[in-house]
Amino acid sequence: MHPTAIVHEGAWLHPSVTVGAYSVIGAHVKVGAGTRIGPHCVIEGHTTIGADNQIFQFASLGAQPQDKKYAGEPTELVIGDRNTIREFCTFNTGTSQDAGVTRVGNDNWIMAYVHIAHDCAVGSHTILANNATLAGHVHVGDWVILGGLTGVHQFVKIGAHAMAGFASRVAQDVPPFMMIEGNPLAVRGFNIEGLRRRGFTPERLKAVKQMHRLLYRQGLTLEDAVQAIASLATEMPEAAQDIALMQSFLTASTRGIAR
Incomplete structure (x- = not known):
């Protein structure tokens, strides 16, 4: 624990967790064994983080949802195990209009500036490249790959093993296994490789x-x-x-x- 980090006395961190300089961790945060939190991170809200995650500098996890209907309900962010969360990522908590939980599974590779909005559900083994953006209530299946600068419209579902190319505009559901690209969006084939x-x-x-x-x-x-x-x-x-x-x-x- 770096001496400049501010960890609320109500937070629970496994003794093996490391926290970098100037990071701030709120009262309702729980962090599992082996997770490494870099400098200048803010982790707040009712946020639960599993084991062996690596959270890089300047990440913001568990902030209030960007939803005008949100009225301070104790909604959650739940992150699984062995995820890599790179610089400037923003993951928000859920809303009472949905399940009230934003979920991220296990073994995901989440690159810089990725936004995961309220009530999203991201599976496991995904890759979200730089600046991929998920609007509220988006569901992303296991093994999905989203190219950099891809934007996903609210309530869209992306099936397991699908892949989106660079800067794709995803406004409709994407069936499992498919490969999509472009604006307007088109299905280019299936993710054979x-x-x-x-x-x-x-x-x-x-x-x-x-x-x-x-x-x-x-x-x-x-x-x-x-x-x-x-x-x-x-x-x-x-x-x-x-x-x-x-x-x-x-x-x-x-x-x-x-x-």
């Missing part, structure tokens, strides 16, 4: 390729594409979980999918 790196078998890759074709290459309506995707489960049993993931995402979409 990322899936290979994660150990997807040729059979699973074949199923993802077929789902991409049904959604984007055969001129089907979304309803017809969903029905055709459902039929793949009997043809490709090894990819049954991937097909189920796609089905559940498409049927739950409320903003319409990027097409």
Whole structure:
């Protein structure tokens, strides 16, 4: 603990936590074992941070949501384990209009100037490049990659294993496995290289390729594409979980999918 750090007596920090110079930690903060907090960080609100995170200088975590309806409710920010949070990141607490919690999972690589707004839910193993911005209530699945300067509209959902290119404007839901880019946004293909790196078998890759074709290459309506995707489960049993993931995402979409 650097002598210039200000840690409220109500905060709970595991004895192995380190805190850099001039950092400020509020009364309702909890920090797990092995987490390293750099200099000039502000961690406030009802914020819970897990184990072995590295938080770089000038991060602001747990501040009030940027929502005019917020009236001081004790909402939360919950961050998991082994995340890297780089300089000038801003993560806000939730609002009572949603679950009241902003969540970040485990093993995420979150680069400088990333903003995670109120009530967002970020999964695990994601990469959010510099200046990626999530508006309120955004859900980001596991293994998602967002390129630098990408902006995600409020209430958008991005499915697992999707990838967004540099400076993408994401205003509709992005199905799992897809690769998107641009403003206006377009689906450019599916994230084949990322899936290979994660150990997807040729059979699973074949199923993802077929789902991409049904959604984007055969001129089907979304309803017809969903029905055709459902039929793949009997043809490709090894990819049954991937097909189920796609089905559940498409049927739950409320903003319409990027097409």
